[in-house]
Amino acid sequence: MKYSLTFHKVIVGLLVIYLLIPLVGTFLFSIAGKWDHTILPESYTMQWYFELFQDERFYDAFGRTLFLIVMSVGLSVVIMLPTIFIITVYFSKWEGLLQAAAMLPYGIPPIVGAVGLIKIYSDGPIQIAGTPWILIGAYFITILPFMYQGIRNSLSTLNAVQLVDAAELLGATKFQAFRTVVFPNIISGILVSTLLSVALLFSEFAFANLLVGGRFETLQIYLADKLNSSGHLTSAIVITYYSMILLLTGTVLKLTFKNEKKTVVSNKKRFLSFHKNTTLEGEK
């Protein structure tokens, strides 16, 4: 028995090392001074980070990315919350349609989505190709599956339909029922989907590159551009940006676990939904 546990330890150990090596390598490179012909750096320095934090282009790109994320995630919350609520509570026969619309982006990679978007918006009545506005629309659709699943799951664990019925029986209006009963109970679920969406959009490159490219330089486009100039600077960007992603997902995990403790019954459901949420993060 002991022998077999050692075997599993080796397997998992190898997996962890394999997964962490690229990160560690990038980190080493970002703090390396001179590193040309040796296996480990000859000297260490924070120079690359100083240089990065003095680069105005970095701040501009960062600001643009933030603008896009705030706009599209904000829009998504404002639009999806009432939509999902109204459809689950009052028009449940359309749920299938909503689900199909919300899950479709999983089947369409950005590279395909961009083809049609360019076609529609490069001429005709609405010419927004090449502007950030087209990206906001594209991002809204990109995060649709996350938002839908997150909000939908919190509504169903809450038994929203019965709650609203009860509230209305007691004399509340629809809006009151939503604002005072449903909303406070699903806010943490929404927060989780929001943060996951933010993390996803931070690393979005395909839409940004194809739809606007250098005309609206986001963090990822800046990164792609720097790729060919300074390796050390690029790794400093990668590490900075990845730390932010980690912070975000760390918060998500904390929130998810906190919710799990609160609602013991729905433990399994949440776990499954959490895993479903991570489904297509692979490459966006």
Added chain:
Amino acid sequence: MRKIKKQKIYLLALLLPFIMFVIAFEIGPLVAMIKNSFYADDGIQVTINQYITIFKSKFYLQAIQNSLVISLFSAVTSVIIAVIAAYSLTKFSQKIQNRLLMITNMTSNFEGIPLSFSYIILLGNNGLFTLLFSKIGWDVFADFNLYSWTGLVLVYVYFQIPLAVMLIYPSYQGIKKQWKEASSLLGGSTASFWRHIGIPVLLPSIVGTFSILFANAMGAYATAYALVGSNYNLLSLQIASLVASDVALKPQLGSALGVLLAATMIGAMWFNGRMMRRIRRDLR
């Protein structure tokens, strides 16, 4: 009666923004792409020539073939690794399992351009491991080229593995300890347990995971773009250069390729959906 009807109209009005966004940025572009794929290069004549061109062109057939091969290869490799690794994971205490899952989840966010860049640091011409191996005198890596098929496969497998582990891990929870006990009480060996019970129970989720990974690799763009640029003939890279490059703009041909890619993806996702339904029936 009238009041209820009036209320329903207000509720429907609240759905309008969602419907508008879905039409403008999801359904609209898809329809535009499909329609555009049936036009000649001039955008006036209706024809199926674009599809004929693709199936007659060695170049585009090779792009499709390369994409299929790399997707199949990376999906199969990652699924095999994930099946073994996820099983080893289940052998640890719950606390350690959660930590390990956190690492997996963390690295599943490491993809696209930052990932390609990391691999350039590690295995590029002056990479950490390239130098290490040449110092040790390992000839295997002497003619290794990161910016080629082997390099692409390495990077694709890397971003697929965490995703595969996250997807396969929950299905091991479905295999109850009691089943193993029952099987050994009835005289079954460990091997026969896995052959007759374990693998058949896992199979739908393995196949489902495979189809997600396959689709994920088919649609991948950022990673390939950052690593090989246009040096390697991949479907996603070709679509990008046809619809958004400065050199060979052929949106109609790009649309036809986009339709083919989307069809493959939706096929894979549909297959995954069927497999998921099977798992649920098995577990409940």
